[in-house]
Amino acid sequence: EVQLVESGGGLIQPGGSLRLSCAASGFTVSSNYMSWVRQAPGKGLEWVSVIYSGGSTYYADSVKGRFTISRDNSKNTLYLQMNSLRAEDTAVYYCARDRNYPPVRHGMDVWGQGTTVTVSS
């Protein structure tokens, strides 16, 4: 079964750091494009970051320079290192298999259940 399971969320003070994990099963993370998407409480979805199968990474302007996406091929796991956290980073963070890249253009077809990050003093 194709599945993503996130972990690592929690309550953190402003300025702190947190690392989210996303363990995949049923497919290989390193052979796919993988994204993080977040959802602030009561709000819509916001794309955060992507890592290409080739290893290139991209970030939303709102997190550039503070967040780092990476993966561990031996563990088939995706990560999101979040530094200098702000109150506005409070959200549920989802990892997703991203098949929106050209020429495939097939949507984000596998999602994790999400992990909650709360930034507050």
Place this chain on the structure above:
Amino acid sequence: EIVMTQSPATLSVSPGERATLSCRASQSVSSNLAWYQQKPGQAPRLLIYGASTRATGIPARFSGSGSGTEFTLTISSLQSEDFAVYYCQQYNNWPRGTFGGGTKVEIK
């Protein structure tokens, strides 16, 4: 940034009726548009990609149409499990895909 605007914000529909949801892009996104369904406490679920292609396992009562800047998701006969929030997402300027604000489909 391409801004996606969904309307209405809330749609009240009776079971068995048709629901029509709209999504507008601030500039052309060709057919690079997806629709997702999200139920409370759950992750989004891919329904439609390429503006009109149903994802694997999605019932035929869900259909998508449109291109350029105007898109529509139609649910032909609402079932109880279809009451949820629906988001459109453009990925024409991938990886910086942007989502709409969502349409909540509620029971009338």
